[in-house]
Amino acid sequence: MSTQTTAPKKAVEVKSLPSAKNEISAENEKKENILKSMEMFKPEPFKSAEDRISRKNQFDALAKRYEQLKEKDNELKTFHAGNDKTSAKIIFKNAQGFEFNIQNSNVIDRLTKAAQEELKILLNEAENEVLTFEI
Incomplete structure (x- = not known):
């Protein structure tokens, strides 16, 4: 009588390739997430004329701030360009x-x-x- 022992079979691991359906659903999920986040930041519609006037006043304040900063930037560039390195002086003064x-x-x-x-x-x-503000 002969007994034969067989070697245990190794488990074969099957790897599945990503299907086109999986890729499409992942892309759709990304798009849906982006749309949801955009909806969160979407401005509410104005309820009255007073709301629009208030937003206009806020925009005017933003525009004024931008203009003042632009003016200061130009003044600083002029100071830097006119600095002759011999007679320049900066004075800090408090209240x-x-x-x-x-x-x-x-x-x-x-x-x-x-x-x-x-x-x-x-x-x-x-x-x-200023560029992203909605009145």
């Missing part, structure tokens, strides 16, 4: 009347560059607010 003078051209250059960078950020924010 109590205390003053702090800076005449070092290297320090003045660093301060004006830092101010220009900050103004650029503020100006971009204000411009985006």
Whole structure:
């Protein structure tokens, strides 16, 4: 009598390829999520003329802020362009009347560059607010 032992069979793992249906449903889910998030931020319709007037006043304030920042940016560029590095002076003055003078051209250059960078950020924010505002 002969006994034969058979080796245990290995489990064969079947890998399924993503079907077109799965990809389409995933894309549809993404689109639905985007539409839902857009609906959350959609402005409510105005209920009265007073609401529209109020929104117009808010827009005017945003426009004024943008114009003031643009004016300050131009003034700072003019100061930086006219700086001859020998007679420039920056004065910090607080409400109590205390003053702090800076005449070092290297320090003045660093301060004006830092101010220009900050103004650029503020100006971009204000411009985006004006462009995206809905009356």
